[in-house]
Amino acid sequence: MNNSLKISIPRQQKILRQRHAKSKLFARACAFVTWMGAALLLILLYQIFSDGLSWLNLNFLSSFPSRFPERAGIKSALAGTLWLISLVAFISIPVGVATAIYIEEFTNQGRLSRFIDLNISNLAGVPSIVYGIIGLTIFVRGLELGRSLISGALTMSLLILPVIIIASREAIKTVPMSIRSAAFALGATRWQAVWSHVLPASFPGILTGVILALSRAIGETAPLIMIGALTYVAFVPEGPMDSFTALPIQIFNWISRPQEEFHQLAAAGIIVLLVVLLAMNSIAIFIRHKMEKKLQ
Numbered sequence: 001m002n003n004s005l006k007i008s009i010p011r012q013q014k015i016l017r018q019r020h021a022k023s024k025l026f027a028r029a030c031a032f033v034t035w036m037g038a039a040l041l042l043i044l045l046y047q048i049f050s051d052g053l054s055w056l057n058l059n060f061l062s063s064f065p066s067r068f069p070e071r072a073g074i075k076s077a078l079a080g081t082l083w084l085i086s087l088v089a090f091i092s093i094p095v096g097v098a099t100a101i102y103i104e105e106f107t108n109q110g111r112l113s114r115f116i117d118l119n120i121s122n123l124a125g126v127p128s129i130v131y132g133i134i135g136l137t138i139f140v141r142g143l144e145l146g147r148s149l150i151s152g153a154l155t156m157s158l159l160i161l162p163v164i165i166i167a168s169r170e171a172i173k174t175v176p177m178s179i180r181s182a183a184f185a186l187g188a189t190r191w192q193a194v195w196s197h198v199l200p201a202s203f204p205g206i207l208t209g210v211i212l213a214l215s216r217a218i219g220e221t222a223p224l225i226m227i228g229a230l231t232y233v234a235f236v237p238e239g240p241m242d243s244f245t246a247l248p249i250q251i252f253n254w255i256s257r258p259q260e261e262f263h264q265l266a267a268a269g270i271i272v273l274l275v276v277l278l279a280m281n282s283i284a285i286f287i288r289h290k291m292e293k294k295l296q
Contacts, residue, residue, distance in 0.1 A: 052267030060268060064234045065250065069261035074269055076233040077250035080149070081218065081276065083237050084246055087153035088160070088217050093210055095157070096164030100206075103165075104172045105194050124162035131159045132226025140227050147228040150240040155223050160213035167209020171202040200291070207288040211281055218277055221248040247273045 063073025107113050135155025145151040175198050183193035224246055233245040247269055254266035 048267045048270050051264045052269070052271050055264055055268040056271060060265075061272070065253075069259065069265060072254075072262075072265055074247070074250060074272060076236055077245050077247045077269070078272060078276075079236040080233065080244035081247045081273075083149050083240075083244065084152055084156065085214060085218050085280070087149060087240060088156045089210075089214060091153055092157040092160055092164055092213070092217075096161050096210075096213075097168050097206060099161075100165050100168030100172060101194060101199070104169050105190065105198065120162050120165055124166060127222075128159055128220050129222040129226060131155055132223035134158060135223060135227045145241075147243055148241045149237055149244045151227055152224055152244065152246075153240070155227055156217045156220065159220065159223060160217050163213040163216065164209055167212065168202070168206045171205025171209065172198060174205060175201045203291050204288045207284055207291070211284045214284075215277060215281065218280070219248055219273070221252055224249055225252075247276070 060073050061078065062075055063071060064076050065074075066072040103113065103116065132155060135151060135158065139145050139151040139154050140147065145154075179197050179201060180193050183197050184190075188196070233243065235242075237244045251266045251269040251273070254262040254269065257263075
């Protein structure tokens with residue numbers, strides 16, 4: 001018995017050392033991949049800013065696109081992007097959050113619910129070009145909305161709805177059942193418990209999912225190309241039924257041209273797109289932080 005114990009202890013120590021070695025190796029591999037990704041991102045940002053920063057001025061922001069690089073601007077694309085992302089947020093956020101609340105709080109977890117869960121998860125991984133085809137078939141041709149802002153907004157809303165629904169459901173699941181039970185004990189209905197307790201408690205998590213979803217929508221190009229968003233627009237949209245272009249479309253148009261000046265204009269457009277994205281995310285993060293402090 002003692003001999004077997006003497007043999008097993010060194011063996012266990014050897015296994016333990018091997019596990020620690022594997023753990024350190026895995027941590028170093030993860031750190032290497034992380035820093036490699038960060039390095040590539042910094043290289044890309046350096047290249048973009050070095051090419052496009054010299055083109056950023058008031059004339060670039062206030063001028064319409066032109067076939068002459070020195071006269072070209074991004075006014076119509078910037079206005080179209082702001083219109084588009086506003087309409088997408090107006091459509092997708094209420095629908096996505098309401099769907100998540102209904103599935104989590106008002107339906108029985110049966111076969112139908114599992115079937116819906118499976119389909120929502122699958123839709124989140126569908127390529128964006130497929131949503132472009134759906135938008136072209138239903139909104140542009142079926143409902144005869146044409147190549148308008150509302151067609152683009154509805155198409156992009158379909159694209160990001162699965163992300164918002166999944167993120168909202170996960171945020172709602174994190175709310176303790178004791179909060180619901182306390183509301184029910186005080187005589188609240190299920191809707192009152194959801195509206196007054198569950199939704200405020202899960203709002204920071206929901207807003208995180210909304211930020212990720214809108215960040216994806218603002219940079220997508222393939223669905224907009226599929227529904228026929230214009231590559232040259234010399235006017236600012238004034239309503240949801242107007243034709244439009246967007247920053248990703250304008251950048252794609254410039255980068256596809258052979259002249260080096262247009263490539264630099266595309267880099268300047270990317271910088272503007274990054275600024276819009278960071279501004280939008282900063283506002284959402286500020287709102288989330290205020291809500292978290294209020295809940296505390």
